[in-house]
Amino acid sequence: xxxxxxxxxxxxxxxxxxxxxxxxxxxxxxxxxxxxxxxxxxxxxxxxxxxxxxxxxxxxxxxxxxxxxxxxxxxxxxxxxxxxxxxxxxxxxxxxxxxxxxxxxxxxxxxxxxxxxxxxxxxxxxxxxxxxxxxxxxxxxxxxxxxxxxxxxxxxxxxxxxxxxxxxxxxxxxxxxxxxxxxxxxxxxxxxxxxxxxxxxxxxxxxxxxxxxxxxxxxxxxxxxxxxxxxxxxxxxxxxxxxxxxxxxxxxxxxxxxxxxxxxxxxxxxxxxxxxxxxxxxxxxxxxxxxxxxxxxxxxxxxxxxxxxxxxxxxxxxxxxxxxxxxxxxxxxxxxxxxxxxxxxxxxxxxxxxxxxxxxxxxxxxxxxxxxxxxxxxxxxxxxxxxxxxxxxxxxxxxxxxxxxxxxxxxxxxxxxxxxxxxxxxxxxxxxxxxxxxxxxxxxxxxxxxxxxxxxxxxxxxxxxxxxxxxxxxxxxxxxxxxxxxxxxxxxxxxxxxxxxxxxxxxxxxxxxxxxxxxxxxxxxxxxxxxxxxxxxxxxxxxxxxxxxxxxxxxxxxxxxxxxxxxxxxxxxxxxxxxxxxxxxxxxxxxxxxxxxxxxxxxxxxxxx
DNA sequence: ATTTTGTGTCATCTG
DNA sequence: ACCAGATGACACAAA
Numbered sequence: 001x002x003x004x005x006x007x008x009x010x011x012x013x014x015x016x017x018x019x020x021x022x023x024x025x026x027x028x029x030x031x032x033x034x035x036x037x038x039x040x041x042x043x044x045x046x047x048x049x050x051x052x053x054x055x056x057x058x059x060x061x062x063x064x065x066x067x068x069x070x071x072x073x074x075x076x077x078x079x080x081x082x083x084x085x086x087x088x089x090x091x092x093x094x095x096x097x098x099x100x101x102x103x104x105x106x107x108x109x110x111x112x113x114x115x116x117x118x119x120x121x122x123x124x125x126x127x128x129x130x131x132x133x134x135x136x137x138x139x140x141x142x143x144x145x146x147x148x149x150x151x152x153x154x155x156x157x158x159x160x161x162x163x164x165x166x167x168x169x170x171x172x173x174x175x176x177x178x179x180x181x182x183x184x185x186x187x188x189x190x191x192x193x194x195x196x197x198x199x200x201x202x203x204x205x206x207x208x209x210x211x212x213x214x215x216x217x218x219x220x221x222x223x224x225x226x227x228x229x230x231x232x233x234x235x236x237x238x239x240x241x242x243x244x245x246x247x248x249x250x251x252x253x254x255x256x257x258x259x260x261x262x263x264x265x266x267x268x269x270x271x272x273x274x275x276x277x278x279x280x281x282x283x284x285x286x287x288x289x290x291x292x293x294x295x296x297x298x299x300x301x302x303x304x305x306x307x308x309x310x311x312x313x314x315x316x317x318x319x320x321x322x323x324x325x326x327x328x329x330x331x332x333x334x335x336x337x338x339x340x341x342x343x344x345x346x347x348x349x350x351x352x353x354x355x356x357x358x359x360x361x362x363x364x365x366x367x368x369x370x371x372x373x374x375x376x377x378x379x380x381x382x383x384x385x386x387x388x389x390x391x392x393x394x395x396x397x398x399x400x401x402x403x404x405x406x407x408x409x410x411x412x413x414x415x416x417x418x419x420x421x422x423x424x425x426x427x428x429x430x431x432x433x434x435x436x437x438x439x440x441x442x443x444x445x446x447x448x449x450x451x452x453x454x455x456x457x458x459x460x461x462x463x464x465x466x467x468x469x470x471x472x473x474x475x476x477x478x479x480x481x482x483x484x485x486x487x488x489x490x491x492x493x494x495x496x497x498x499x500x501x502x503x504x505x506x507x508x509x510x511x512x513x514x515x516x517x518x519x520x521x522x523x524x525x526x527x528x529x530x531x532x533x534x535x536x537x538x539x540x541x542x543x544x545x546x547x548x549x550x551x552x553x554x555x556x557x558x559x560x561x562x563x564x565x566x567x568x569x570x571x572x573x574x575x576x577x578x579x580x581x582x583x584x585x586x587x588x589x590x591x592x593x594x595x596x597x598x599x600x601x602x603x604x605x606x607x608x609x
Numbered sequence: 610a611t612t613t614t615g616t617g618t619c620a621t622c623t624g
Numbered sequence: 625a626c627c628a629g630a631t632g633a634c635a636c637a638a639a
C-alpha cells in the first residue's frame with residue numbers, strides 16, 4: 001500500500017495537471033464540437049472532391065467526345081458543334097432522366113474548367129442554334145432552359161458564379177428573370193427529397209440552384225452530390241462512350257486546371273450541402289456562446305465600466321462583495337496589536353498556512369454561521385456556567401461585540417495567511433481588544449480564521465466576561481517571566497487566574513498541536529521520500545542481479561562448450577573419441593585432470609559417502 | 610448520509 | 625515537583 005503511494009501519487013498529480021491544462025486549452029478555444037464539425041466537414045469535402053473529380057473525368061470524356069465531334073466537323077461552321085453537343089446530350093437526357101442530371105453536373109464543372117469568357121462566347125455563338133434545336137425538349141422556359149438544357153457546358157459558368165455571388169454576397173436579387181426563378185424554386189420545393197436534403201436552404205442558395213438549371217436537373221444534381229454514388233458517375237462516364245486514351249492525356253492537363261474549379265465547386269457544393277450548417281449555423285454555433293457571454297458579460301462590463309459612483313451607489317455584485325470584504329478585512333487585519341503577535345507565534349505553523357491560505361473564500365460562509373454559532377457553543381456555555389453568575393449577562397451583551405471583534409480578529413488571521421505564504425509561523429492567538437465601532441462584513445471569514453476566531457473569540461469572550469485586563473495574545477505568547485510580571489501587575493481574582501491559565505495553556509497547546517502535526521506531516525513526507533529512494537535502490541539491485549545471473553549463465557555456457565571441446569579432443573588407444581555421456585573430466589586439487597567413467601564416478605561418490 | 614480533512618482541545622507523557 | 629512542550633485521542637465543523 002504505502003510503497004505504491006508516492007509514485008502513484010506523483011504520477012497522478014502530473015496526470016491531473018496535464019488533464020487540467022488540456023481542458024483549459026480546450027476551454028480557451030472553440031468547443032470540441034467545432035473542431036469535430038470542421039473535421040467532419042473536411043472529410044465530407046474530401047469525399048465530395050473525389051466525387052467531383054470522377055465527374056470531371058466523365059466530363060473530360062464528354063469534352064473529348066465533343067472535341068472529336070468538333071474536329072470531325074471542323075470543315076463545317078464552328079458554331080455548329082455546339083448544337084451538336086446539345087443534341088447529343090439531349091437525346092440521352094430525355095430517355096434517362098438521371099443521366100442528364102449528371103451531365104449537367106459535369107457540364108457545370110466543365111464550364112468551370114473553361115474560362116467564363118469562353119463560355120460566354122460559346123453561349124453567344126450557340127444560342128440561336130440551341131433555340132432551334134432544343135426548343136422542343138425545353139419548352140417550359142424559353143430563355144433559361146435552353147442554355148441549360150441544350151449545352152451544359154454553356155450553363156456551367158453561370159451556375160458557379162451565381163452561386164458564388166450569392167454565397168459571398170448577402171442574398172442578392174437575381175439578375176435572371178424573377179419569374180423563372182420562382183418557377184424553378186416552386187418546382188424545387190415540390191420535390192420532397194430535395195427538401196429533405198437541402199433542409200430548406202436560403203434564397204441565396206436557392207437562387208444558386210434554380211437560376212441556371214432546370215428544376216429536374218437540379219434535383220438530380222443535388223441527388224448526385226448527396227448520394228455520392230460512384231456507380232452512377234461511372235455509368236455516366238461510360239454513357240457518353242468517349243475514348244479513354246485521349247482522355248488520359250487531356251486529364252493530366254485538366255487536373256492542373258482542376259484546383260480552382262474544385263475550389264469553386266467546393267464552395268458552391270459545400271454551401272449547398274451544408275445549407276443547414278451554413279454560415280448561419282456556424283454563427284449559431286459560435287454566436288450563441290458569444291451572444292450569451294455578451295449578454296452575460298455586458299452588464300458586468302457595464303458595471304465594471306461604470307464609474308465609481310455606480311459601484312458606490314449600488315450594492316456591488318456578489319463576487320465584488322466578497323473581494324471588497326476581503327480587502328477590507330485585509331485592511332482591518334493590520335491592526336497594530338496583531339502584528340507584533342504574528343512574529344512571536346512563529347512556531348512553524350506553515351501547516352496551518354496552507355489551509356488558511358486556501359480558505360479565504362470559503363471562510364465567508366463559516367464566518368456567518370460560525371459567528372452566530374460560536375456564542376452558543378457548548379464550551380462557551382460551559383465556561384459561562386463556570387464563570388461567575390454576573391458574567392453571563394455580560395456575555396450575552398458581548399455577542400454583538402464579539403461579532404465585531406471577530407471581524408477585527410479576522411484581520412490577523414488574514415495576516416496569518418499571508419505569513420503562512422511567507423512560511424513564517426503564525427501566532428494563532430491574537431487577542432484583540434474589542435474594536436467597538438468595527439463592523440465586520442458577514443462574508444469575510446476564512447474557515448480557519450473562523451475557527452481560530454471562534455476559538456479566540458471564545459477565549460476572548462471569556463476574558464472579556466471576566467474583565468481580564470490584558471490581551472489574550474499576551475497571555476499566550478509572552479515568555480513566562482513577562483507573563484508572570486503582567487500577572488503580578490494586576491490584581492486578579494481566582495476565576496480570572498484560572499481562566500488566564502487555561503487560555504495560556506490552550507493557546508500554547510494549540511500551537512504545539514499545530515507544530516506537532518506539521519512535524520508529523522514532514523515525517524510522512526520524509527518517509528515517503530525514503531521509501532521512493534529505497535524502491536529505486538531495490539530496483540537497481542534487482543537489475544544488477546539479473547545482469548549477474550545473465551553473465552553467470554554465459555560463463556557456464558562457455559565452460560560447458562570448453563568442456564565439450566576438450567572432451568572431443570580426447571581419444572582412446574584406438575583413436576575413438578570418448579563419449580561425454582560415458583566419461584567425465586575431473587580435476588583434482590593439485591590441478592591434474594582425469595578422465596573418469598561415469599559409472600566409476602558414481603561409485604566413487606558412493607564410496608565417498 | 611457518509612467520509613475526509615482540518616483544527617482545537619484535553620489528557621497524558623517526557624525532558 | 626513543576627513546567628513547557630509533544631503527542632495521541634477525541635470532538636466538531638466544513639467540504
